[in-house]
Amino acid sequence: MSTNAVEQIPVKVTVKTIINKEPYELIAFGRYSKKGSSAYLQYDEMMTEGTIHTTVKLKEEEVLILRKGAVDMRLHFIANKKTPGTYKTDQGLMLTEANTKKINLEDGHVEIRYDLAIQGSHAGTYHMNIQYEEVAE
Secondary structure: OOOOOOOOEEEEEEEEEEEOOEEEEEEEEEEEEEEOOEEEEEEEEEEOOEEEEEEEEEEOOEEEEEEEEOOEEEEEEEOOOEEEEEEEEOOEEEEEEEEEEEEEEEOOEEEEEEEEEEOOEEEEEEEEEEEEEEOOO
């Protein structure tokens, strides 16, 4: 007998991002799951503006980051391609474009290098590392 329930594994998530040579780091606890050929990381970011619910979808040479809450953002990365996205602010919806230079997916680690444009203007060069490891609940 098969069930459609997806096993969710508790994980510690460490996100290290360098934006134009400035380092930023976030540590959060969340869940890891697999469904079909995709893997998902889900965690909450606590900011002064409020909570952001983040989902990272991993699939071969492709990463999709969805953020909802105090910040609404959709970033899509495909190796060696430019991909559209969105960033919602109090002033309205802004269009983004990620020019992905590198994606490296391994068990417990995601690396993405990209240039980001917002409303057609260069917003920065990013190097993001996401590490995740199973933890006891």
